[in-house]
Amino acid sequence: KQEVTQIPAALSVPEGENLVLNCSFTDSAIYNLQWFRQDPGKGLTSLLLIQSSQREQTSGRLNASLDKSSGRSTLYIAASQPGDSATYLCAVTLDRGSTLGRLYFGRGTQLTVWP
Amino acid sequence: GAGVSQTPSNKVTEKGKYVELRCDPISGHTALYWYRQSLGQGPEFLIYFQGTGAADDSGLPNDRFFAVRPEGSVSTLKIQRTERGDSAVYLCASSLRELAESYNEQFFGPGTRLTVL
Numbered sequence: 301k302q303e304v305t306q307i308p309a310a311l312s313v314p315e316g317e318n319l320v321l322n323c324s325f326t327d328s329a330i331y332n333l334q335w336f337r338q339d340p341g342k343g344l345t346s347l348l349l350i351q352s353s354q355r356e357q358t359s360g361r362l363n364a365s366l367d368k369s370s371g372r373s374t375l376y377i378a379a380s381q382p383g384d385s386a387t388y389l390c391a392v393t394l395d396r397g398s399t400l401g402r403l404y405f406g407r408g409t410q411l412t413v414w415p
Numbered sequence: 416g417a418g419v420s421q422t423p424s425n426k427v428t429e430k431g432k433y434v435e436l437r438c439d440p441i442s443g444h445t446a447l448y449w450y451r452q453s454l455g456q457g458p459e460f461l462i463y464f465q466g467t468g469a470a471d472d473s474g475l476p477n478d479r480f481f482a483v484r485p486e487g488s489v490s491t492l493k494i495q496r497t498e499r500g501d502s503a504v505y506l507c508a509s510s511l512r513e514l515a516e517s518y519n520e521q522f523f524g525p526g527t528r529l530t531v532l
Contacts, residue, residue: 343506344523389457401446401519405457
């Protein structure tokens with residue numbers, strides 16, 4: 301069974317810092333990896349999706365890298381802002397049979413950026 | 416609509432009652448997923464539809480849970496004889512298709528918060 305772990309569980313930083321959120325997964329036979337943002341009481345917003353054949357994806361101040369063989373992904377947030385405060389979730393899909401499509405999630409990193 | 420919608424946004428029910436949760440996927444999305452998120456946890460997979468059929472229902476916790484998607488669009492998650500442990504946020508997601516060349520990016524609705532008293 302795929303296990304996804306996210307470190308740290310919570311992070312509190314002043315505005316302007318560059319941040320690194322970590323995600324690891326036990327089964328390296330993934331199809332893709334997605335990073336999501338979840339605001340309190342809200343659904344999930346997709347931030348970045350990395351295919352298993354890719355090494356990284358960038359969107360604005362966000363950069364996600366993927367090392368499939370070692371089972372790791374990193375979300376880098378540059379010049380953090382208070383509006384970045386949210387829970388960040390990492391999720392993978394497996395490259396295998398009928399499980400293709402279902403997402404396996406970590407428990408998330410709760411980020412607080414204070415002014 | 417522009418995104419995935421779910422109704423109701425909140426549902427409070429009593430133990431033992433029957434509930435239905437509805438999901439409207441993005442138009443044209445053939446794949447639809449249900450997840451359940453308990454407090455402080457990441458979402459957990461329940462069931463996946465490709466078109467009208469359930470391609471993978473291995474995440475349903477027991478036979479009190481059932482989901483349908485009769486016309487390949489709207490889906491309903493049905494929970495019989497609700498228990499307090501069913502309290503959670505139920506999330507629905509859709510994606511365009513599930514093929515090797517597809518990115519299979521999933522787009523989520525706002526969720527339904529179910530509280531069983």
